[in-house]
Amino acid sequence: MKKWQCGVCGYIHDGEQAPAACPKCGAAMEKFTEVPVEKSELIDRSRKTNQIYMELSALLEQVKELSEIGRDDELDPACVALFKKAIGYTVELQQAIKAELATHMGKGKWG
Ligand SMILES: [Zn+2]
Structure with a gap:
């Protein structure tokens, strides 16, 4: 799917055309530029990896909480x-x- 990036705030929109206004900063449609195909594919892969990291982090939080219960039981x-x-x-x-x-965000591998 095509992606469009807001030139004001960096918001990434998925769709055949840019949104009428940026959902994040309100910038007009003209402020959006189409993301090149290669970068668009990188964004899709990064979204997947970032999602895995967030789910992993939530699971780790459960492991930590369980371990704290076990530790405190002594x-x-x-x-x-x-x-x-x-x-x-x-x-x-x-x-x-x-x-x-944080590294992904710094390299634009986020969207
Ligand atoms: Zn914006």
Whole structure:
């Protein structure tokens, strides 16, 4: 599908033609330019990857919360250590995902 980018705010619109006005900043249709096919395909792939990252991050949040419950239950030292390790991994992965998403935004791999 064709994509159009707002020259004022960068909003990406999917459609056969540009919208009458930018849904984000209100700029007129004339401010939109058609996104080249190659960039459009990159945006589609980036959307998919970014969506995976966001779902992964939500799952990691569940892992962290479960691990905190396990840690606080303190069944025995080995369990507490394992749950603390799991919490550490999830926090690191979530931070790495945020950094990667920020990189995507900086490179325009977002839309
Ligand atoms: Zn706009």
